[in-house]
Amino acid sequence: METTDIGLWGVPLAMLGGAIRVSTPFIFVSLGEAITERSGRINLGLEGTLVFGAMSAYAVAVMTGSPWLGLLAAALAGLCFGLFHGWICKFPKVNDIAIGIALMLFGTGLAFFFGKPFIQPSAPDLPAIPFGAWSDIPQVQAALNVNVLFLIGAALAVFLWWAFRNTRIGLMVRVVGDSADAARAMGLNPNTVRLLATGVGGALAGIGGAYLSLYYPGSWTERISSGQGLMAVALVIFARWNPLGCFAAALLFGGAGALGPALQSVGVTEGYYLFYAAPYILTLIIMIATSSRSRTLAGAPGELSITK
Amino acid sequence: MADTASSPDVRTILDAGGYRAALEWTARRAETFIIPLAALVVGMALFSLFILAVGKSPVQLYETMWRGGFGSWFSIQNSLSRGAPLLLAALCVALPARLGLVVIGGEGAIVLGGVAAASIGVGLNGAPSFLVVLLMGVGGAAAGGIWIGAVGALRHYRAVNETISSLLMAYIAIALMNHLVEGPLRDPASLNKPSTQPLADIYRVGNIPGMEVHWGLVVGILACVLSWLLIEKTRWGFAARIAGGNVRAAQVQGLAVGPLIVGFTALAGGFAGLAGMLEVAAVQGSANGSLAAGYGYTGILVAFLARHNTLAIIPVAVLLGGIDASGGLIQRRMDLPDATVLVLQGMLFIVILFSETFYGRFKLFNPDLWQRSS
Numbered sequence: 001m002e003t004t005d006i007g008l009w010g011v012p013l014a015m016l017g018g019a020i021r022v023s024t025p026f027i028f029v030s031l032g033e034a035i036t037e038r039s040g041r042i043n044l045g046l047e048g049t050l051v052f053g054a055m056s057a058y059a060v061a062v063m064t065g066s067p068w069l070g071l072l073a074a075a076l077a078g079l080c081f082g083l084f085h086g087w088i089c090k091f092p093k094v095n096d097i098a099i100g101i102a103l104m105l106f107g108t109g110l111a112f113f114f115g116k117p118f119i120q121p122s123a124p125d126l127p128a129i130p131f132g133a134w135s136d137i138p139q140v141q142a143a144l145n146v147n148v149l150f151l152i153g154a155a156l157a158v159f160l161w162w163a164f165r166n167t168r169i170g171l172m173v174r175v176v177g178d179s180a181d182a183a184r185a186m187g188l189n190p191n192t193v194r195l196l197a198t199g200v201g202g203a204l205a206g207i208g209g210a211y212l213s214l215y216y217p218g219s220w221t222e223r224i225s226s227g228q229g230l231m232a233v234a235l236v237i238f239a240r241w242n243p244l245g246c247f248a249a250a251l252l253f254g255g256a257g258a259l260g261p262a263l264q265s266v267g268v269t270e271g272y273y274l275f276y277a278a279p280y281i282l283t284l285i286i287m288i289a290t291s292s293r294s295r296t297l298a299g300a301p302g303e304l305s306i307t308k
Numbered sequence: 309m310a311d312t313a314s315s316p317d318v319r320t321i322l323d324a325g326g327y328r329a330a331l332e333w334t335a336r337r338a339e340t341f342i343i344p345l346a347a348l349v350v351g352m353a354l355f356s357l358f359i360l361a362v363g364k365s366p367v368q369l370y371e372t373m374w375r376g377g378f379g380s381w382f383s384i385q386n387s388l389s390r391g392a393p394l395l396l397a398a399l400c401v402a403l404p405a406r407l408g409l410v411v412i413g414g415e416g417a418i419v420l421g422g423v424a425a426a427s428i429g430v431g432l433n434g435a436p437s438f439l440v441v442l443l444m445g446v447g448g449a450a451a452g453g454i455w456i457g458a459v460g461a462l463r464h465y466r467a468v469n470e471t472i473s474s475l476l477m478a479y480i481a482i483a484l485m486n487h488l489v490e491g492p493l494r495d496p497a498s499l500n501k502p503s504t505q506p507l508a509d510i511y512r513v514g515n516i517p518g519m520e521v522h523w524g525l526v527v528g529i530l531a532c533v534l535s536w537l538l539i540e541k542t543r544w545g546f547a548a549r550i551a552g553g554n555v556r557a558a559q560v561q562g563l564a565v566g567p568l569i570v571g572f573t574a575l576a577g578g579f580a581g582l583a584g585m586l587e588v589a590a591v592q593g594s595a596n597g598s599l600a601a602g603y604g605y606t607g608i609l610v611a612f613l614a615r616h617n618t619l620a621i622i623p624v625a626v627l628l629g630g631i632d633a634s635g636g637l638i639q640r641r642m643d644l645p646d647a648t649v650l651v652l653q654g655m656l657f658i659v660i661l662f663s664e665t666f667y668g669r670f671k672l673f674n675p676d677l678w679q680r681s682s
Contacts (some may be wrong), residue, residue: 063389088658091665096412097471098661101608106654112647227479233471273490277483280476287476293467 452581
């Protein structure tokens with residue numbers, strides 16, 4: 001691509017574009033995890049779901065030629081993983097965190113197993129909308145080339161924020177998450193609600209994976225995920241289980257993740273690997289700053305094991 | 309009751325009691341062996357179905373796996389070599405687990421332990437070899453210990469979830485290693501694979517006499533045995549087991565839970581750091597990207613399979629080392645992807661965790677529920 005020299009302005013611009021590009025998988029995984037955690041369970045296996053979603057989306061897109069069918073396949077695969085987590089965790093003494101770690105390993109293993117033949121062929125991309133077409137500076141055009149999934153993610157965040165407060169289903173999920181006993185008293189079965197909440201969470205994580213392989217970086221490799229599925233879990237805690245907060249935090253993380261490549265694009269290569277660690281360091285700092293020994297986190301679902 | 313004492317029945321009752329006590333003793337302990345073994349068998353059976361579903365023969369697979377892992381002296385040594393770092397990596401999970409913490413970022417401690425050991429070995433070039441190797445071990449363990457100890461401190465003093473923080477710190481550690489071996493510590497001669505300067509031969513850790521297995525295996529087994537003694541036979545271990553059962557109760561009893569958590573996590577990280585030092589000193593000869601080979605993650609599986617019993621870690625680590633070692637053979641002989649081993653590991657992990665639900669469910673293992681024989 002032809003580049004116009006815009007000097008250091010390239011850094012914030014590349015970070016904005018990067019934030020939009022990099023944040024999309026974070027948005028989907030964290031919204032999915034927010035639904036699951038609001039119901040009182042934690043699913044660390046979303047990392048594996050993300051990788052398997054990326055593989056299945058790519059494979060189906062290669063075979064059918066349609067990225068949308070790939071997206072659907074990823075969502076269905078994620079749903080299966082989520083439902084499995086939700087089902088197995090209903091048994092007494094089965095630890096949801098440990099099952100998540102196991103599913104992380106299993107999902108990644110399955111994705112590598114079936115993904116081998118799809119490393120070479122190329123799949124059609126998910127479409128993007130060129131919001132930067134008004135500008136004739138290529139960097140601006142590149143930064144504002146926004147994928148439709150980002151817009152869907154943004155709309156979904158607003159919808160979930162509204163739905164948690166104003167719908168019957170939102171209330172059911174919240175009650176189950178805050179007190180299983182209260183939910184039982186209301187005639188709800190906590191295990192069923194959690195099963196469905198984890199299933200939906202898995203489906204959203206699968207969509208996040210589809211974005212990785214079908215748009216950015218846009219190919220299937222075994223290194224496609226760099227822990228987005230796990231960071232999203234931390235991000236949900238930081239966002240206080242609020243879908244709008246998840247969206248904002250995902251943008252922040254995307255921006256931090258884009259810092260290294262953005263600096264590289266203007267010729268700063270010193271300490272590249274340290275900038276690569278920026279999102280992890282940021283997550284850790286935020287977790288330290290917002291946690292406290294003496295009080296439970298505001299907005300934390302009462303049944304959630306991770307905040308106790 | 310003086311009459312009954314002299315009656316002839318007493319002896320038989322007492323004998324029956326002794327026999328019965330032995331039976332009860334066996335039954336109570338059998339549970340911890342039989343349930344994991346049954347889970348292992350079920351996991352392997354499920355994996356057979358998976359292999360059938362992709363059109364291969366499970367019999368051939370397990371035969372190949374046996375041959376690649378344990379079929380010959382050569383493959384046994386290979387399995388032991390791969391099991392050695394897993395022993396230490398599993399301790400990094402099992403020790404905090406006894407306190408009720410799920411630490412999964414051992415990979416970070418391994419990587420930093422390796423980098424610390426390599427820089428000590430290169431920096432002290434020329435000093436007596438026993439001293440340098442000792443300092444490399446201490447340095448590697450210290451680096452890993454500080455890293456995971458910080459996770460424990462954050463957990464206790466700031467209530468930061470240890471599972472997530474340890475994993476984030478593993479990513480940070482790997483980035484730090486990449487920065488160091490590509491930048492300040494890079495040996496200009498290492499072109500394709502950025503590495504630190506190679507260790508002098510006298511600072512390398514060699515093989516156990518008569519075997520093609522390095523001393524790391526002995527270090528790992530010793531670490532497992534010492535950890536077992538620490539947990540089962542010392543008052544710190546006793547305190548840790550109480551705190552692992554119920555933190556509140558431990559605090560009410562006046563136990564210093566904070567130092568206990570920081571101490572156990574630091575020790576756990578120290579073992580992982582030692583694994584990194586051994587990878588550098590016995591296998592790689594320098595610190596490079598190969599340090600992040602996934603031992604930390606397989607170690608999680610080993611620890612959970614062993615149910616965080618540090619003695620049980622020894623056979624489980626060798627078993628998983630063997631499965632790992634057979635991966636190449638499975639790939640060549642059966643035309644299956646190398647991720648086959650990963651799928652098997654994932655399945656075993658899930659089944660083992662699921663088997664937790666069966667503890668205390670079977671009457672057979674619980675003599676209190678046995679019906680009194682008339």
